[in-house]
Amino acid sequence: MKRSAGSGRTITKGDAGFDAALLGTSFNAQDPGRRPALIVQANNDADVLSAVRQARDLGLKIGICSGGHSWAQNHIRDGGMLIDLSRLNSISINAAEGIATIGPGCLAGELNAALAKQHLFFPVAHAYTVGMGGFLLQGGFGWNSRASGLACQSVIGIDVVLADGTLVHASETENPELLWAARGSGPGFFGVVVRFYLKLHARPKFVGLKIQVFRIQHLEAVMAWADRVGPSVPAFVEFQLVFDRRAMGIFSHGIQVLAPVMANSWREAKAAVDFIDKSPIRNLASFTLPLLPVSLEMMMKGGESTLFLPNTRWTADSMWMNTPIDPLLPALRRIADTQPAAPSHALWLNWNGPATRPDMAFSLEGRTYLALYGGLRGSTTNTADESWATDHMKAMQAHSIGIQLADENLGRRPAHFMAPANLARLDALRTRFDPDGLFNPYMGRIA
Numbered sequence: 001m002k003r004s005a006g007s008g009r010t011i012t013k014g015d016a017g018f019d020a021a022l023l024g025t026s027f028n029a030q031d032p033g034r035r036p037a038l039i040v041q042a043n044n045d046a047d048v049l050s051a052v053r054q055a056r057d058l059g060l061k062i063g064i065c066s067g068g069h070s071w072a073q074n075h076i077r078d079g080g081m082l083i084d085l086s087r088l089n090s091i092s093i094n095a096a097e098g099i100a101t102i103g104p105g106c107l108a109g110e111l112n113a114a115l116a117k118q119h120l121f122f123p124v125a126h127a128y129t130v131g132m133g134g135f136l137l138q139g140g141f142g143w144n145s146r147a148s149g150l151a152c153q154s155v156i157g158i159d160v161v162l163a164d165g166t167l168v169h170a171s172e173t174e175n176p177e178l179l180w181a182a183r184g185s186g187p188g189f190f191g192v193v194v195r196f197y198l199k200l201h202a203r204p205k206f207v208g209l210k211i212q213v214f215r216i217q218h219l220e221a222v223m224a225w226a227d228r229v230g231p232s233v234p235a236f237v238e239f240q241l242v243f244d245r246r247a248m249g250i251f252s253h254g255i256q257v258l259a260p261v262m263a264n265s266w267r268e269a270k271a272a273v274d275f276i277d278k279s280p281i282r283n284l285a286s287f288t289l290p291l292l293p294v295s296l297e298m299m300m301k302g303g304e305s306t307l308f309l310p311n312t313r314w315t316a317d318s319m320w321m322n323t324p325i326d327p328l329l330p331a332l333r334r335i336a337d338t339q340p341a342a343p344s345h346a347l348w349l350n351w352n353g354p355a356t357r358p359d360m361a362f363s364l365e366g367r368t369y370l371a372l373y374g375g376l377r378g379s380t381t382n383t384a385d386e387s388w389a390t391d392h393m394k395a396m397q398a399h400s401i402g403i404q405l406a407d408e409n410l411g412r413r414p415a416h417f418m419a420p421a422n423l424a425r426l427d428a429l430r431t432r433f434d435p436d437g438l439f440n441p442y443m444g445r446i447a
């Protein structure tokens, strides 16, 4: 999303600049073809309150965007009102109490930079320009989230405008059911969050990156090794494999082992990534770099300038799996064989999360995570490339236990994203707080 400049205004479909304002809200350069009736670019709480009241009076459904990084462009619907919150991007840090208060339009990189100055940390999204609003609501698989928890677990309060046109605060003790829903309902939340209160963490003393690269011919050996060692990888190591047709260093089709580490010392970090240096398949690698000290900011910007290019038409899809790797290997090989040109990529993530989490809407995760990001550039169209992510996830459906809302594709491929009991509770809360269905529901779901 292009950070909105100047004072926000209301733009009606048909006005000059309507399409530019609408499509400018989206990181994904795809034009979904959908058009709301009007866009309200909010400057403050009062604008949000009057927009919600106006939508209610006019019978318009509401879509919301903060940073506009929904791959599915969930905020852009046909008809209704789009409330653009990108200007609500304030950051206020109370270091003594370890709390940050942020607007939903604040970007991951901006919050990280502000916290770094005070040696504080929050598990923000991996790419600099992701909006904190949508990221926090869907769960938030941020930096070091296997160790620090999902980002939504560190949301201790919200200020939210509800369908009845009131602004309320929610915390563990005040309107706790709204906080419960805000921790994981993502694009199905039924209110406009205008502020988040975040519990901050101590900043890790050492941040670094371990890299190893293999040619794609070694896919089966690499995946089998990764799956085997995954459960024993320390929680403060993000162990991920990326299939890329322009893999770093070899500039051809390969698998990048990318392992960011956040530790108390270089020594601790080095010991934690030793399993890569000492792996039984290390001799198959084209190269292995030593553990490099790299700032989070560099990794955030680096990832975005290589894997997550803007001005790209993206389709993403995902699945959580508990299946062991062997039956998946033929499907992974087909994914690699049909993989479109970079920046399209496949991500396999070792998750192996904790046995329990606090009670919240977020309630579905698995042993490993697979996400496909199909990214097309220029104006050329290729149907197979455009549906690469969706088609392969459909084909692997039997292995899926559900998806992450971070990489949802519910409009094209409805899937489970929450435990059934949590979804039923969320539906009941929606009926209570938004009885007339003012806020857009998920783009697709399984009953």
Ligand SMILES: Cc1cc2nc3c(=O)[nH]c(=O)nc-3n(C[C@H](O)[C@H](O)[C@H](O)COP(=O)(O)OP(=O)(O)OC[C@H]3O[C@@H](n4cnc5c(N)ncnc54)[C@H](O)[C@@H]3O)c2cc1C
Residues within 6 Å of the ligand: 027, 064, 065, 066, 067, 068, 069, 070, 071, 073, 074, 075, 085, 104, 124, 125, 126, 127, 129, 130, 131, 132, 133, 134, 135, 136, 137, 138, 139, 140, 141, 142, 186, 187, 188, 189, 191, 192, 193, 194, 308, 405, 406, 407
């Ligand atoms: C390049 C890139 C990198 C990413 N990296 C990560 C990552 O590391 N970890 C991760 O977990 N996810 C990641 N994501 C996914 C991302 O977190 C989600 O798409 C998230 O929704 C983005 O938040 P946003 O505010 O930018 O998006 P938006 O598109 O603005 O929001 C998505 C949806 O959330 C709802 N919403 C947003 N703000 C509000 C609000 N204030 N009140 C009520 N509802 C609201 C709306 O329904 C909206 O349609 C990434 C996405 C991209 C494009």
